[in-house]
Amino acid sequence: MTNQNLRLHNHPLIQRDMTLLRDKTTPSPIFRATIKNLARYIVYEAAADLALADEPVETPLGPFTGCRIATQNIVLAPILRAGLCMIDGAFEVFPYAQVRHIGLYRDETTLKPVEYYVKIPAELAADTVVYILDPMLATGGSAIAAVDILKRRQVKEIHFLCLIASPEGMAKLSEAHPDITIHTTCVDERLDENGYILPGLGDAGDRSFNTGE
Ligand code: PRP
Ligand code: URA
Secondary structure (H helix, E strand, O other), X not given: OXXXXXXXXXXXXXXXXXXXXXXXXXXXXXXXXXXXXXXXXXXXXXXXXXXXXXXXXXXXXXXXXXXXXXXXXXXXXXXXXXXXXXXXHHHHHOOOOEEOOEEEEEOOOOOOEEEEEEOOOOOOOXXXXXXXXXXXXXXXXXXXXXXXXXXXXOOOEEEEEOOEEOHHHHHHHHHHOOXXXXXXXXXXXXXXXXXXXXXXXXXXXXXXXXXXX
């Protein structure tokens, strides 16, 4: 993977919150609130790549050529379930973004992604910028499937935003989709035999929704 398509966001506030997220004693409500907060930070950081267009305004003393985000079509695409917790933080950066949910789960035996909910128009506007939201990039299967779904809708600019990536997932995703940008706060050591990231944070969906039975 080249540095061109990887962005590592490790601001001290991000590292502080990631520690809370990894802590196994962090309860579900705090876990969700922390994902929301981290999503706000990482979406803000990812937005640094956005193109600008001129926006003329009048100050009380005269004209000024300011700027606006060039595209009017920002799409947030959370991968269910854990990506849902990133939406509210992302909305704080882009309150007028569209949200396009992508329902995928990992089959526990094969670790392959299974699609169960995608309701996105057959074609999105040519200048659409999509931020896929999912806290975990493990084997990379879910991320690759989500990008496939969006590329079938002619999306040209795709950013995959996660909180923890595995080296294996990063390699797979950048090989399958070298044209997208991957944003993460850290790259952990490796996957275990069940496809979990080590040391990771455990099961993000279960910890988010209190379903770790
Ligand atoms: C988790 C996570 C990712 C996926 C990553 O979801 O939120 O979507 O696993 O794994 P991968 O890179 O190996 O595909 P999960 O499939 O557990 O779904 P859930 O949150 O709905 O339980
Ligand atoms: N999904 C998770 O929630 N956690 C992992 O470590 C891997 C996949």
